Amino acid sequence: MIDIFFEIFQQGQISKVATQAKHASDRSLDSKYTLKDLEQRHEQLKLVTLAMWQMLKAHTGLTDNDLKKFIKEVDLSDGELDNRVDHVESGEKCSSCTHKIPVNSIRCLYCGAANGNHEILSRTGS
Numbered sequence: 001m002i003d004i005f006f007e008i009f010q011q012g013q014i015s016k017v018a019t020q021a022k023h024a025s026d027r028s029l030d031s032k033y034t035l036k037d038l039e040q041r042h043e044q045l046k047l048v049t050l051a052m053w054q055m056l057k058a059h060t061g062l063t064d065n066d067l068k069k070f071i072k073e074v075d076l077s078d079g080e081l082d083n084r085v086d087h088v089e090s091g092e093k094c095s096s097c098t099h100k101i102p103v104n105s106i107r108c109l110y111c112g113a114a115n116g117n118h119e120i121l122s123r124t125g126s
């Protein structure tokens with residue numbers, strides 16, 4: 001009789017673990033598609049940025065050294081030369097998970113919640 005109860009318990013445990021494994025697999029697949037989408041968007045942004053820079057050079061006489069100078073100025077606008085527009089420490093806390101997120105982030109990098117303090121033009125000086 002105890003064997004039957006133990007068997008039912010074991011089947012329940014196995015079913016629970018199988019469900020958890022399925023959810024983990026689904027989340028992994030979602031992350032894979034999100035990463036692929038981000039890679040495609042990154043490549044498009046890189047292409048547009050390079051095309052814009054080539055157009056500017058051709059029409060204005062600006063040089064690569066001019067661009068490097070402006071990149072450094074924009075990078076330093078948050079007080080840190082760190083190859084970022086916003087230093088993370090200068091951001092606000094996420095209202096959902098309380099991690100610090102940069103001011104110019106549309107969404108929290110940790111939980112995906114919308115950043116209510118998002119300011120797209122926060123570093124342009126306009």
Ligand SMILES: [Zn+2]
Binds near residue numbers: 094095110112113
């Ligand atoms: Zn968050």
